[in-house]
Amino acid sequence: QVQLQQSGPGLVKPSQTLSLTCAISGDSVSSNSATWHWIRQSPSRGLEWLGRTYYRSKWYYDYAVSVKSRIIISPDTSKNQFSLQLNSVTPEDTALYYCARAGAFNYYTMDVWGQGTTVTVSS
Amino acid sequence: QSALTQPASVSGSPGQSITISCTGTSSDVGGYGYVSWYQQHPGKAPKLMIYEVSNRPSGVSTRFSGSKSGNTASLTISGLQAEDEADYYCSSYTTSTTLVFGGGTKLTVL
Numbered sequence: 412q413v414q415l416q417q418s419g420p421g422l423v424k425p426s427q428t429l430s431l432t433c434a435i436s437g438d439s440v441s442s443n444s445a446t447w448h449w450i451r452q453s454p455s456r457g458l459e460w461l462g463r464t465y466y467r468s469k470w471y472y473d474y475a476v477s478v479k480s481r482i483i484i485s486p487d488t489s490k491n492q493f494s495l496q497l498n499s500v501t502p503e504d505t506a507l508y509y510c511a512r513a514g515a516f517n518y519y520t521m522d523v524w525g526q527g528t529t530v531t532v533s534s
Numbered sequence: 535q536s537a538l539t540q541p542a543s544v545s546g547s548p549g550q551s552i553t554i555s556c557t558g559t560s561s562d563v564g565g566y567g568y569v570s571w572y573q574q575h576p577g578k579a580p581k582l583m584i585y586e587v588s589n590r591p592s593g594v595s596t597r598f599s600g601s602k603s604g605n606t607a608s609l610t611i612s613g614l615q616a617e618d619e620a621d622y623y624c625s626s627y628t629t630s631t632t633l634v635f636g637g638g639t640k641l642t643v644l
Binding site: 448450456457458459460463473474475476509515516517519520521522524525526527 | 537568570572579580581582585586589591623625627630631632633634635636637638
């Protein structure tokens with residue numbers, strides 16, 4: 412059974428970097444049959460897809476246009492996890508952040524979700 | 535990439551059927567068969583209910599069904615039950631190799 416365990420700070424100051432990690436059990440971040448995603452949720456924006464990474468002989472990354480200039484998603488094969496970095500945050504980045512896997516059915520349907528991490532951007 | 539359009543709320547009585555629409559464009563919903571539907575109860579992570587427009591994962595009730603016509607996908611819940619009361623979100627793959635979600639629909643079981 413695949414499980415995702417999120418970790419990271421719940422409070423980030425404006426202009427700083429938001430960093431979250433998603434530890435994977437029951438699957439591999441290097442799997443050729445899965446993709447690994449970050450999604451956030453806020454009352455104003457609902458669910459918002461942020462980006463994904465996946466390995467197919469090399470690493471690939473896709474990012475939402477809305478955050479493309481500020482986001483980095485990084486796999487860590489030694490720890491079997493992947494991370495989210497969002498730079499230059501503002502209060503608009505305050506949200507509940509989820510990591511998720513797509514792979515049981517196709518590469519675009521999230522079948523496993525992390526528990527969620529509430530991140531507040533405030534000084 | 536604009537969010538897919540869903541009604542903010544729908545309601546129905548126990549035993550009735552309801553349908554939630556999800557409207558996009560030919561660059562997402564209309565152009566691909568990768569529409570998914572998620573159910574979210576308060577304080578919980580989203581749960582996959584439908585994938586690839588009309589397929590149900592194992593364990594999801596047959597009361598949930600999905601379809602698509604043109605740029606609009608739909609989720610139908612038949613035989614409404616109290617536990618179906620939740621928020622529902624659609625998502626679609628897009629031409630930009632990204633994913634986009636709908637704004638969400640709050641289902642109230644009267």
